[in-house]
Amino acid sequence: MFRSAFLFLSCITACGFTANAVRAQAAEEETVQAASQVLKEVMAIPLKGIPRALMVDAQGVAIIPGMIKGGFIVGVEHGKGVIIVRDKNGAWQSPNFITVTGGGIGWQAGVQATDVILVFRTQSSVQNMMRGKFTIGADASVAAGPVGRQASAATDITFKSEILSYSRSRGLFLGISLDGAALTIDNRANAAYYGQRPGQPAGQYPQSALNLIMQIASYSNPHAIGQGGDREQVRRQLAESSQHLQALVDPQWQQYLTLPTEVYEGTQLPGAQQLATARSRYQTVATDPRFRSLADRHEFQETYSLLNRYLALTAAAGPGGLNLPPPPQ
Numbered sequence: 001m002f003r004s005a006f007l008f009l010s011c012i013t014a015c016g017f018t019a020n021a022v023r024a025q026a027a028e029e030e031t032v033q034a035a036s037q038v039l040k041e042v043m044a045i046p047l048k049g050i051p052r053a054l055m056v057d058a059q060g061v062a063i064i065p066g067m068i069k070g071g072f073i074v075g076v077e078h079g080k081g082v083i084i085v086r087d088k089n090g091a092w093q094s095p096n097f098i099t100v101t102g103g104g105i106g107w108q109a110g111v112q113a114t115d116v117i118l119v120f121r122t123q124s125s126v127q128n129m130m131r132g133k134f135t136i137g138a139d140a141s142v143a144a145g146p147v148g149r150q151a152s153a154a155t156d157i158t159f160k161s162e163i164l165s166y167s168r169s170r171g172l173f174l175g176i177s178l179d180g181a182a183l184t185i186d187n188r189a190n191a192a193y194y195g196q197r198p199g200q201p202a203g204q205y206p207q208s209a210l211n212l213i214m215q216i217a218s219y220s221n222p223h224a225i226g227q228g229g230d231r232e233q234v235r236r237q238l239a240e241s242s243q244h245l246q247a248l249v250d251p252q253w254q255q256y257l258t259l260p261t262e263v264y265e266g267t268q269l270p271g272a273q274q275l276a277t278a279r280s281r282y283q284t285v286a287t288d289p290r291f292r293s294l295a296d297r298h299e300f301q302e303t304y305s306l307l308n309r310y311l312a313l314t315a316a317a318g319p320g321g322l323n324l325p326p327p328p329q
Contacts, residue, residue, distance in 0.1 A: 028193035060120035097189035114169035137179035
């Protein structure tokens with residue numbers, strides 16, 4: 001009898017733990033997707049987004065979607081988001097969850113929530129952040145970030161600052177001064193999202209994490225161009241990036257990651273099936289945790305991003321183009 005009761009209680013406890021874990025994972029998934037959407041919308045703002053030149057040089061990017069403010073003018077803020085940082089080789093790493101508390105932003109009365117983006121410009125500020133807790137203004141200097149064409153007219157104070165801060169609310173996007181806010185790595189959220197438990201190996205890379213990494217890599221690509229960019233220019237960039245990647249891997253990987261001959265020669269368009277097969281192979285590497293060390297490399301991320309862009313431009317070329325669905329964003 002006692003044994004049955006014990007088993008029943010154990011089952012109830014296990015079911016409750018599983019349900020809580022699923023809910024927690026769903027919440028973190030929603031945060032990553034929201035961060036990805038915020039960044040996409042902000043970067044698409046005509047002449048008012050974060051200057052791409054700043055993204056190219058960024059060492060880390062923190063995105064806090066829907067940060068809640070209490071009080072008026074100056075009050076208590078709280079938010080949850082993610083930070084994506086580069087490693088020593090320049091490759092973008094998987095997102096870490098963060099919480100943000102305190103600080104006085106000075107928003108106008110009546111604003112309930114806003115999206116906040118922080119661009120970390122130095123490795124030292126990133127390293128301080130990744131130690132666990134970080135206070136903006138105390139552990140690193142901060143300034144309101146320039147937007148669009150303002151980048152060329154930014155002050156010395158702006159460009160000497162380690163962090164550039166931005167906010168978006170009520171349809172407006174602008175640089176803000178975010179002094180005094182504390183950023184903390186949320187280890188519990190990381191464990192829930194990645195499926196990691198104490199003493200156990202990390203779980204698989206969630207697709208939303210990979211999407212955000214590729215998104216950041218695309219925006220920080222020094223050769224990045226707009227959607228209306230020239231297909232031939234992208235082809236040349238893709239061929240060059242692929243050759244850099246090929247130089248890093250052994251002959252078997254070179255064969256697996258090679259692109260259609262037409263990409264390198266530029267004499268004609270590659271076949272639809274050839275490009276689709278190449279993208280499928282790159283996607284396999286990007287989503288399989290066994291190949292994480294390769295997928296995290298800047299050279300791989302750049303080539304994969306350019307391959308997706310080349311597919312999009314070729315598919316949109318109309319007659320003579322490829323009959324393919326748009327690549328994943």
